[in-house]
Amino acid sequence: MDVGTRDEWPMQEIVRITGATSRTLRHYQQVGLLLPSRTGHGGQRFYDRDGLLRLQRILVLRELGLGLPQISQVLEESVATATALREHAEQLERERERLARVAASVRATLSMIETGGELMTDTMFNGFDHTQYQEEVEQRWGAQAYADADRWWRSLSDADKLDFRAEIDALVAGYADASARELPVGGEEVQALTGRLHTWVGAGWGGTAPGADAFVGLGDMYVADPRFGATFFADGRAFATYVRDAMTVYALDHLE
Numbered sequence: 001m002d003v004g005t006r007d008e009w010p011m012q013e014i015v016r017i018t019g020a021t022s023r024t025l026r027h028y029q030q031v032g033l034l035l036p037s038r039t040g041h042g043g044q045r046f047y048d049r050d051g052l053l054r055l056q057r058i059l060v061l062r063e064l065g066l067g068l069p070q071i072s073q074v075l076e077e078s079v080a081t082a083t084a085l086r087e088h089a090e091q092l093e094r095e096r097e098r099l100a101r102v103a104a105s106v107r108a109t110l111s112m113i114e115t116g117g118e119l120m121t122d123t124m125f126n127g128f129d130h131t132q133y134q135e136e137v138e139q140r141w142g143a144q145a146y147a148d149a150d151r152w153w154r155s156l157s158d159a160d161k162l163d164f165r166a167e168i169d170a171l172v173a174g175y176a177d178a179s180a181r182e183l184p185v186g187g188e189e190v191q192a193l194t195g196r197l198h199t200w201v202g203a204g205w206g207g208t209a210p211g212a213d214a215f216v217g218l219g220d221m222y223v224a225d226p227r228f229g230a231t232f233f234a235d236g237r238a239f240a241t242y243v244r245d246a247m248t249v250y251a252l253d254h255l256e
Helices: 011-018 022-030 049-063 068-076 081-115 130-141 143-155 158-180 188-204 212-224 240-255
Strands: 008-010 045-048
Touching (some): 008 011, 008 049, 011 045, 022 045, 022 212, 022 240, 045 049, 049 068, 049 212, 068 212, 143 188, 188 212, 188 240, 212 240
Antiparallel strands (some): 008 045
């Protein structure tokens, strides 16, 4: 983010530059994470240079998957931004390797289908196994969070795993259709989808449904982190921001 030599920026411009919604910025203010430098006529919020730099750090830490309480603690401890960026780059490199394994597993499955061979579940699910994220999950949410999710995943049958994947595929299709029709993110249809997404995320977290901060944070990651954002892409069109906005509305209306 180029802060230049200007003294302050209005909220509308910050929204345009960063992709963060005005609702998200107001939420950050409500929880004391990011305060505007001043409030002008008509309630317009302005942010100075220090505010922009603080917002950049918040967004970087969001990309790394930290919740708002954790981000507040990190900012108070003055952890260097370079440290977060370095870790993020390493995570992207690990994700690139995982996606290569997923692509290879899909090609292998296609080959077996086309040749009439027997499906091998170990090959089919190569790359989907979340154990590769153990260190990352434990750093962000604690060892118990990983243990719960790992125990749940290993308890599933192959059919259950396919059902779990089918649900997110159905949700992605639903969001793709809703965003194409430009349905309001706070409307009944989109919020029903988002309720299902919240349930799906909770199942993947070992039965622990995410609270408001965690759900909003996950939505921000869908936008900021290419690993997650790639999920919400169909027909050459990305709609992760649409999903993030729907998640923010759901969190504010149902999880606080």
